[in-house]
Amino acid sequence: xxxxxxxxRVLVRRVEAEEKTAGGIIIPDTAKEKPQEGEVISVxxxxxxxxxxxxxxxxKAGDRILFGKWSGTEVRLNGEDLLIMKESDILGIVG
Amino acid sequence: xxxxxxxxRVLVRRVEAEEKTAGGIIIPDTAKEKPQEGEVISVxxxxxxxxxxxxxxxxKAGDRILFGKWSGTEVRLNGEDLLIMKESDILGIVG
Amino acid sequence: xxxxxxxxRVLVRRVEAEEKTAGGIIIPDTAKEKPQEGEVISVxxxxxxxxxxxxxxxxKAGDRILFGKWSGTEVRLNGEDLLIMKESDILGIVG
Amino acid sequence: xxxxxxxxRVLVRRVEAEEKTAGGIIIPDTAKEKPQEGEVISVxxxxxxxxxxxxxxxxKAGDRILFGKWSGTEVRLNGEDLLIMKESDILGIVG
Amino acid sequence: xxxxxxxxRVLVRRVEAEEKTAGGIIIPDTAKEKPQEGEVISVxxxxxxxxxxxxxxxxKAGDRILFGKWSGTEVRLNGEDLLIMKESDILGIVG
Amino acid sequence: xxxxxxxxRVLVRRVEAEEKTAGGIIIPDTAKEKPQEGEVISVxxxxxxxxxxxxxxxxKAGDRILFGKWSGTEVRLNGEDLLIMKESDILGIVG
Amino acid sequence: xxxxxxxxRVLVRRVEAEEKTAGGIIIPDTAKEKPQEGEVISVxxxxxxxxxxxxxxxxKAGDRILFGKWSGTEVRLNGEDLLIMKESDILGIVG
Numbered sequence: 054x055x056x057x058x059x060x061x062r063v064l065v066r067r068v069e070a071e072e073k074t075a076g077g078i079i080i081p082d083t084a085k086e087k088p089q090e091g092e093v094i095s096v097x098x099x100x101x102x103x104x105x106x107x108x109x110x111x112x113k114a115g116d117r118i119l120f121g122k123w124s125g126t127e128v129r130l131n132g133e134d135l136l137i138m139k140e141s142d143i144l145g146i147v148g
Numbered sequence: 149x150x151x152x153x154x155x156x157r158v159l160v161r162r163v164e165a166e167e168k169t170a171g172g173i174i175i176p177d178t179a180k181e182k183p184q185e186g187e188v189i190s191v192x193x194x195x196x197x198x199x200x201x202x203x204x205x206x207x208k209a210g211d212r213i214l215f216g217k218w219s220g221t222e223v224r225l226n227g228e229d230l231l232i233m234k235e236s237d238i239l240g241i242v243g
Numbered sequence: 244x245x246x247x248x249x250x251x252r253v254l255v256r257r258v259e260a261e262e263k264t265a266g267g268i269i270i271p272d273t274a275k276e277k278p279q280e281g282e283v284i285s286v287x288x289x290x291x292x293x294x295x296x297x298x299x300x301x302x303k304a305g306d307r308i309l310f311g312k313w314s315g316t317e318v319r320l321n322g323e324d325l326l327i328m329k330e331s332d333i334l335g336i337v338g
Numbered sequence: 339x340x341x342x343x344x345x346x347r348v349l350v351r352r353v354e355a356e357e358k359t360a361g362g363i364i365i366p367d368t369a370k371e372k373p374q375e376g377e378v379i380s381v382x383x384x385x386x387x388x389x390x391x392x393x394x395x396x397x398k399a400g401d402r403i404l405f406g407k408w409s410g411t412e413v414r415l416n417g418e419d420l421l422i423m424k425e426s427d428i429l430g431i432v433g
Numbered sequence: 434x435x436x437x438x439x440x441x442r443v444l445v446r447r448v449e450a451e452e453k454t455a456g457g458i459i460i461p462d463t464a465k466e467k468p469q470e471g472e473v474i475s476v477x478x479x480x481x482x483x484x485x486x487x488x489x490x491x492x493k494a495g496d497r498i499l500f501g502k503w504s505g506t507e508v509r510l511n512g513e514d515l516l517i518m519k520e521s522d523i524l525g526i527v528g
Numbered sequence: 529x530x531x532x533x534x535x536x537r538v539l540v541r542r543v544e545a546e547e548k549t550a551g552g553i554i555i556p557d558t559a560k561e562k563p564q565e566g567e568v569i570s571v572x573x574x575x576x577x578x579x580x581x582x583x584x585x586x587x588k589a590g591d592r593i594l595f596g597k598w599s600g601t602e603v604r605l606n607g608e609d610l611l612i613m614k615e616s617d618i619l620g621i622v623g
Numbered sequence: 624x625x626x627x628x629x630x631x632r633v634l635v636r637r638v639e640a641e642e643k644t645a646g647g648i649i650i651p652d653t654a655k656e657k658p659q660e661g662e663v664i665s666v667x668x669x670x671x672x673x674x675x676x677x678x679x680x681x682x683k684a685g686d687r688i689l690f691g692k693w694s695g696t697e698v699r700l701n702g703e704d705l706l707i708m709k710e711s712d713i714l715g716i717v718g
Contacts, residue, residue, distance in 0.1 A: 055243035056214070059206060062240060088698045088707070097240070098206070100673075103195075105203030108675030111629060111668070119626070119698060119707070126239060128183045128214060137183070137214070137239045144696060144707045145632060145667070148625035150338035151309070154301060157335060192335070193301070198290070200298030221334060223278045223309060232278070232309070232334045245433035246404070249396060252430060287430070288396070293385075295393030316429060318373045318404060327373070327404070327429045340528035341499070344491060347525060382525070383491070388480070390488030411524060413468045413499060422468070422499070422524045435623035436594070439586060442620060477620070478586070483575070485583030506619060508563045508594060517563070517594070517619045530718035531689070534681060537715060572715070573681070578670070580678030601714060603658045603689060612658070612689070612714045 056130050058097040058137060063112060065091040065125065065136040088119040088144055091136065100140070110140045117147040151225050153192040153232060158207060160186040160220065160231040183214040183239055189230065205235045212242040246320050248287040248327060253302060255281040255315065255326040278309040278334055284325065300330045307337040341415050343382040343422060348397060350376040350410065350421040373404040373429055379420065395425045402432040436510050438477040438517060443492060445471040445505065445516040468499040468524055471516065480520070490520045497527040531605050533572040533612060538587060540566040540600065540611040563594040563619055566611065575615070585615045592622040626700050628667040628707060633682060635661040635695065635706040658689040658714055661706065670710070680710045687717040 058064050068090045093116045099107040112118060125138030153159050163185045188211045194202040207213060220233030248254050258280045283306040289297040302308060315328030343349050353375045378401040384392040397403060410423030438444050448470045473496045479487040492498060505518030533539050543565045568591045574582040587593060600613030628634050638660045663686045669677040682688060695708030 056240050057243060058240040059235070059238050064240070088696055100675075101203070101206075102673045102675075103197045103203075104201065105195075105197075106674065108671070108673075111671075121696060126183055126216060128239065130242075140629070143629050144698065145626050145628040145634070147700075148627060151335050152338060153335040154330070154333050159335070196298070196301075198292045198298075199296065200290075200292075221278055221311060223334065225337075246430050247433060248430040249425075249428050254430070291393070291396075293387045293393075294391065295385075295387075316373055316406060318429065320432075341525050342528060343525040344520075344523050349525070386488070386491075388482045388488075389486065390480075390482075411468055411501060413524065415527075436620050437623060438620040439615075439618050444620070481583070481586075483577045483583075484581065485575075485577075506563055506596060508619070510622075531715050532718060533715040534710070534713050539715070576678070576681075578672045578678075579676065580670075580672075601658055601691060603714065605717075 054131055056095065056128075058095060060097045061100040061110060061140050062137055063096045063110065063140055063143070064094040064130075065118065065120070065138060066094055066133070067091050067136060068117070089122055089124075090147065091118050091120060092116070093118060094135065096140075112140060112143060112146065119144045119147060149226055151190065151223075153190060155192045156195040156205060156235050157232055158191045158205065158235055158238070159189040159223075159225075160213065160215070160233060161189055161228070162186050162231060163212070184217055184219075185242065186213050186215060186231065187211070188213060191235075195235070207235060207238060207241065214239045214242060244321055246285065246318075248285060250287045251290040251300060251330050252327055253286045253300065253330055253333070254284040254318075254320075255308065255310070255328060256284055256323070257281050257326060258307070279312055279314075280337065281308050281310060281326065282306070283308060286330075290330070302330060302333060302336065309334045309337060339416050341380065341413075343380060345382045346385040346395060346425050347422050348381045348395065348425055348428070349379040349413075349415075350403065350405070350423060351379055351418070352376050352421060353402070374407055374409075375432065376403050376405060376421065377401070378403060381425075385425070397425060397428060397431065404429045404432060434511055436475065436508075438475060440477045441480040441490060441520050442517050443476045443490065443520055443523070444474040444508075444510075445498065445500070445518060446474055446513070447471050447516060448497070469502055469504075470527065471498050471500060472496070473498060474515065476520075492520060492523060492526065499524045499527060529606050531570065531603075533570060535572045536575040536585060536615050537612050538571045538585065538615055538618070539569040539605075540593065540595070540613060541569055541608070542566050542611060543592070564597055564599075565622065566593050566595060567591070568593060569610065571615075587615060587618060587621065594619045594622060624701050626665065626698075628665060630667045631670040631680060631710050632707050633666045633680065633710055633713070634664040634700075635688065635690070635708060636664055636703070637661050637706060638687070659692055659694075660717065661688050661690060662686070663688060664705065666710075682710060682713060682716065689714040689717060 093112050093114050096110050099109040101107050120143050124142035125136035188207050191205050194204040196202050215238050219237035220231035283302050286300050289299040291297050310333050314332035315326035378397050381395050384394040386392050405428050409427035410421035413422050473492050473494050476490050479489040481487050500523050504522035505516035568587050571585050574584040576582050595618050599617035600611035663682050666680050669679040671677050690713050694712035695706035
């Protein structure tokens, strides 16, 4: 089963960030309300303007991204928990 | 009795998602506040801009879609409970 | 006494939906917070854009429509209770 | 003393609607939270767009109108209580 | 000391309205939450659109205006209490 | 250390208004929730429209301005407490 | 690991402001709810308009900026706590 996000939405697989600090200390849960890391699985055709013109998104499948902890809608596809969010919820691309 | 959605609205038949996980475990109700699956029955003529121009929708009758649990307005047509929602409430198309 | 709705408004006569389900069961009141059915009596000249241009409405007198239960403003004309609503409050047209 | 409404505003004299139903029954006060009837006394020069262009209003002095009970600002002019409202608060014209 | 309002703002001197009704009855304070009368002292250069173009205002110095009781910001200039408000807060011009 | 405001922002030095009325009476603190006077120190390059075009501001360094008491963000630069605000927070220019 | 902010976002390293006043007095914590100083590390490609056109940002890597205390989202990259914010959250550039 495939999934094609509509318009300016992207399908994202959450990637668990390192649970340790640079010095190897475990971060307790309450200190982790930070942006989340994810991998873009598929993207919509683009942002649709009122006049019907479509602008392609700037992220593409395979991009590693950061997004706010509460962004997106959880969705289960093929037994896997994924996220659907708008490109505007994405903070940036990790290179 | 037929129904023609207006503008950027679509008529959707809710499809019950699999109640089991990939491993066959029954998901209790509280864990199911996830997007819903549906089938598009009919679509409006398109999004109408302020200048009167109309942009056709990207979904069409027969598409299997995901949408947020609380999207749309319930409507009973020909003895069947259906949903009317805007295309912008649709998260994407299941292929 | 006639009434001409202004701009993108329409005058609607509420039509009582069937109080029974397909199987003939009476639906109790609390189960009926569903869209309402109505008949369009007259329509405004159209949606007026900021530049003054007017786009005619897509519904016309005689159309059978569905609209949200809480849409519109009740108005009494010639001793009859009618509704004035905007076209954007109309969910679609029943054929 | 004359009064010229600014832009898309209109000056309205409230007209007391018939207090009786078609059958001649007096409607108690609580049942009257319905639109109000009024007569347009004067109108502004029109809606002013951001680029400075002006679109004349669709109502004119002498029109009998319906408007929402809570629309407009009460103003006393020449010892008479009148209302100033925007054209968009007017539901339609009674013919 | 002079004051030049910025953009679509105007400087207004409040004019005390007649405290009596047409019949000469004193209106108690609670009945006076009505629009206020004022005189325009100076006006800004006009409404500035996003593209930088400026549209002159429709009111001018010397105009007698009505405005909502809570409109504007009180300012003391040369020992006199005045009001600065946007032209859109002005209901109309008293002739 | 210099500071260049971004876009439509301006850097303002608060000027203490005269604490006395025209008649020489000291105004108690609670009566002073009035606009504040300030001097513009530097201005941004202008308002940036969605298409990237820039419209220069109407205020310039050296202008004496009035602004709402709660406008702007306090900032300490070179040991001095200043304010950064948007041009739209400025009520007008004192001549 | 590099990070490329999306659209009109910038990546910022917080710079601790001097904890002392000009006179050398330590400012207690409650008096420090002032704008923060930071250094721009990298910037997005620019603001994207509805028609897809992109306007480059006015800040660039290396700029020293002031921003509101509560602006931006904290993010940990390569073991360092940084901030991602929109250019519109930046008050100005310290020269």
